[in-house]
Amino acid sequence: xxxxxxxxxxxxxxxxxxxxxxxxxxxxxxxxxxxxxxxxxxxxxxxxxxxxxxxxxxxxxxxxxxxxxxxxxxxxxxxxxxxxxxxxxxxxxxxxxxxxxxxxxxxxxxxxxxxxxxxxxxxxxxxxxxxxxxxxxxxxx
Amino acid sequence: xxxxxxxxxxxxxxxxxxxxxxxxxxxxxxxxxxxxxxxxxxxxxxxxxxxxxxxxxxxxxxxxxxxxxxxxxxxxxxxxxxxxxxxxxxxxxxxxxxxxxxxxxxxxxxxx
Numbered sequence: 458x459x460x461x462x463x464x465x466x467x468x469x470x471x472x473x474x475x476x477x478x479x480x481x482x483x484x485x486x487x488x489x490x491x492x493x494x495x496x497x498x499x500x501x502x503x504x505x506x507x508x509x510x511x512x513x514x515x516x517x518x519x520x521x522x523x524x525x526x527x528x529x530x531x532x533x534x535x536x537x538x539x540x541x542x543x544x545x546x547x548x549x550x551x552x553x554x555x556x557x558x559x560x561x562x563x564x565x566x567x568x569x570x571x572x573x574x575x576x577x578x579x580x581x582x583x584x585x586x587x588x589x590x591x592x593x594x595x596x597x598x
Numbered sequence: 599x600x601x602x603x604x605x606x607x608x609x610x611x612x613x614x615x616x617x618x619x620x621x622x623x624x625x626x627x628x629x630x631x632x633x634x635x636x637x638x639x640x641x642x643x644x645x646x647x648x649x650x651x652x653x654x655x656x657x658x659x660x661x662x663x664x665x666x667x668x669x670x671x672x673x674x675x676x677x678x679x680x681x682x683x684x685x686x687x688x689x690x691x692x693x694x695x696x697x698x699x700x701x702x703x704x705x706x707x708x709x710x
Contacts, residue, residue: 473620473621473622474622476620476621476622476653477618477620477622480618480620480651498682499682499685502651502682502685505651506651506653506686509620509621509653510653510654513620513621513653513655516621558690560690560691563661563690563691563692563695564658564661565628565658565659565661565662566654566655566658568654568657568658568690569653569654569655571690572654572686572689572690575689576689
């Protein structure tokens with residue numbers, strides 16, 4: 458794959474007060490895409506949302522027993538693809554078993570992964586040696 | 599979270615004066631709505647004109663308010679939702695669950 462045009466790496470404490478910061482980075486990146494011909498405002502919102510939901514997910518699945526725990530968010534912008542990786546240090550979860558929301562009887566929680574999947578092109582979650590990584594890809598055209 | 603409550607035409611009109619509702623402040627919104635409904639304010643309009651971003655936990659907080667108000671045979675109405683925020687209601691199909699109006703006048707006119 459070609460080298461990335463932009464790479465942003467952020468490490469934050471597992472605290473929700475940083476969600477605005479992380480989401481805003483996604484929103485700003487959407488505005489830097491020179492060749493994107495789609496709805497830029499919609500993409501900006503979607504990247505803000507996806508980064509927010511993925512970071513909340515990592516905070517929730519983080520290591521509760523360690524107050525110094527961090528979440529790392531790595532964003533790579535390639536010419537035709539945006540790649541987001543969110544790393545957590547918790548027990549992890551099984552992405553394949555996250556159910557679709559019950560649209561007829563909506564619940565107050567459990568919509569985050571559904572939103573990420575709906576708005577992006579590929580979502581995977583893998584357990585690595587020291588951490589777990591949620592990888593999200595959006596193809597740009 | 600900056601919230602402003604006014605009584606207008608018999609409704610408790612709650613204006614959310616935040617650009618962003620996310621997992622950092624949605625708990626506060628949920629709790630505020632629960633307390634409001636608990637003390638008997640069950641005709642509620644939530645004015646979202648200033649909100650330009652909502653995440654799934656924000657939708658959840660509003661859904662909680664909607665459920666609580668409905669359980670007490672009240673009304674729970676959302677007003678003035680910005681376009682991108684509306685797309686979240688559509689994606690989660692919550693636009694079919696909530697009563698939604700373009701502005702306060704529309705909300706009042708429909709009730710009268």
